[in-house]
Amino acid sequence: MAPILSTHDLALAFPTKHGLVEAVRGIDMSIENGEILGFLGPNGAGKTTTLRMLTTLLTPTRGSATVAGHDLATEPRAVRQKIGYVAQSGGLDPQERVRAELVLQGRLYRLSRTEAEARAEELATDLDLTDLLDRKCSELSGGQRRRLDIAMALTHRPALLFLDEPTTGLDPGSRADLWELVRRIRRQEGTTIFLTTHYLDEADALADRLVIIDHGEIVAEGAPTALKEQYGGSPDASLQDTFIAITGHGPRQEEDAPIAV
Known part of the structure; x- marks a missing residue:
């Protein structure tokens, strides 16, 4: 089976007064x-x-890129029909109620009113939003808003879900809940998930495979266990448990202690 997403030499440069800046x-x-x-x-x-x-x-x-079987450049509308996207900032109307947001999302994807209402109830059950359906979005906690963002992205049952740093700003309990939700979405819906993050523990806990990018270029990729073995850590340790001990040499060596980096 062909990959659900593949890219070749995909790049983007922004014009500035000092010339082009290559972001990717x-x-x-x-x-x-x-x-x-x-x-x-x-x-x-x-x-x-x-x-x-x-x-x-x-x-x-x-x-170039192919996303869910469609060419990114020539079939953008078809790509959008196959993907879900949760941005870092979300996209909720703070004065709207949760149920109305979910139903509106269904209607935007051309579900009938009955179908949109049924899908809203289904998503609310799956993502633990049932007790929040009649609340305004402004009354939700950070973790609840994130679950609603994800529910809206799943309305049309996308084949590929993009999550852009979904746990930024959440407390540890909400982060753990969202991790479990991501696993459940893959398990129950069979959805492929593209997760961007700068948290090592999050990448280690959730990802089957990692692609590491820096300064717009891929610098490493592989399974978390393989990357830990390759770069000096124990395969059983967390990615963030790897450290380098630096010990000074000189007259005051006996007073120096190793520094974990």
Whole structure:
């Protein structure tokens, strides 16, 4: 079976008064059906820019991509019909009620009123939103808003779900709940998930495979266990448990202690 997503030399440069700035410098990667891919990198590495190209929000400067069986450049509408996208900032109307947001999303995807209402109830049950259906979005906690964002992205049963740093700003309990939700979506819906994050523990806990980007280029990729073995950590340890001990040498060596980095 062909990958659900593949790219070749995908790049984007922004014009500035000082010339072109290459935000993404030529990405080659693929995602298999049913996979959770962790797209990992520091802030400013090019994660969100790459994701916005793949979701048709930005036009690549060069390169090509196939998303859910459709060409990114020539079939953008077909791509959008096959994907779900949850942006970092979300997209909720704070004065609207949860049920109305879900039903409106269904109607935008051309479900009948009856179908949209039924899908809203189904998603509310699956994502633990049933008790919140009559609340305004402004009354939801950060974790509840994130679950609603994801529910809306799943309205049309996409084959591929893009999550852009979905746990940023959440407390530890809400982060853990969202991790379990991501696993459940893949398990119950069979959805392939493209997850961008800069949290090592999140990538380690969720991803089947990691693609690590820095300065707009892929610098490493592979399963979390393989990457830990390759870069010096124990395969049983968390990605963030790997450290380098630095010990000083000189007259005061006896007072120096190893520094974990």
